[in-house]
Every structure is written in C-alpha cells, then in structure tokens.
Amino acid sequence: MKTRLLRVLVYLASAAAGLILADLFVGGFRISWLNWWGFLVAIVVFAVVQSIATPVAIRVARRHAPLLLGGIGIIATFVSLLVVAVLPSAGVRITTVGAWFLAPLVVWIVSAIATWALTVVLIDRPARALSVRKR
Template identity: 40%
Template structure:
C-alpha cells in the first residue's frame, strides 16, 4: 500500500513538472492556472493506468514497445487533459508533437529517478527476482 501511494505521488509530481516544463518550452502549449490541478490529476491517472498496462502486458516485448507505449500514453493523457476547460490548450500540430515528446521525456526521466531513489529497496529486490 505504501508503494502504491509513493507511486501515485511520483506520477502526480512528474506530471506537474512535465506539464510546467512543457508550458515553458513549447510556444503553442498553454497551461492555465485554473485548470492546472485538473490537468495534472488527469494526466497522472492516464499515465498510471498505462504504466500498469505496460508493466503487465508489454514489458516482455522489449524496451522499444515500452517506449512507444509511453509516447502514446503521453499523447493520450494530453488529449484527455485538454478536453477539460481551462486546463491545457495546444493550438498547432507542431505544438502537439513537441508537447507530447517533452512531456514524455520529462515524466519518464523524473519517474525513473524517483522510483529508483524513493521506492523501498525491498520492492526493487522483489522485482529483480
């Protein structure tokens, strides 16, 4: 249970940082303050579900499939989060491409680092065996 709570916190934090950094780097990506929390929660939930699916079903197919699933998850999360009013607004196709890639890279790196250093060591040992 503690592991799940830590994982949820990691996904929320990485989503918040990924969306914020993307809003700084991509001109066609606007993140409204009023909808920021909704966008973060929606993005984190979609990422959490896709992460579970990837770990459960696609992991044995190799890192390339996992990476493609991550990019698709980032795009889907942005799309779903953009459906909520006053959240995310992406105005061009180039904005969608860059936003997807930047959010995917930032959330991936942050999640990987946070899981490596914040999750209990016993959990990592069980995964290896």
C-alpha cells in the same frame, strides 16, 4: 501501503514536471496559471489516463502491431494530453500543430526521467537502507 502511496505521489509529481516543462519550452502549449485548480485537475486526469492507456496500448500493440511496442509511452502520453486538452475544467491548452507533436515528446521524456529519479530517491534507496538495517 506506504510504498504504493509514494508511487502515486511520484507519478503525479512526474506528470506535473512534464506538463510544467512543456509549458516553459513548447510554443502553443499553455497552462492557465490563474486557474491553479484546473492545473491540479489536469495533473490527476493526465496521470490516470496515462496509467490506463499504457497497458491498453501494450495489449493492442502486441496483438495487432508489435512494431509499435517501443513507442507505447509516447502514444499514451499523446492520448493523455488529448484528454486533458479537451477537458474544459483542466487548465491546459494546446493551440498549434507543432505543439501537438512536440508537447507529448517533452512531457514523455521529462516524466520518465522524473519518475525514475524520484523512485530511486524516495522508494528504492530508503527500501535498501531499511533492508541493510534489518540484517
């Protein structure tokens, strides 16, 4: 149970990192920092939509377009950003065509790296240390 909760927190933190770095480096991608509650909604909605969109996209791609399997992460990120940008309560706005192309790439790369790093630090290393102590 503790590991599952840590995985959820890692996923939320990596989504937040991706969105924040997109805000910093992608013109036309804006987070409304005055509406901090909206940003929290955006993080949760983004993470939930991406966790649902990824397996669905994998199933569809396997069946209809196997060549797309390598790009599933970026496709799921784009869909998640689309949902977050459309929500009026989320504090994220994407206003340029260039941002629609660059933001999913930035968010996908940053969240993938953050997920990997946080998983190693918070879940894998402590689990290995615990198994070594049990021996």
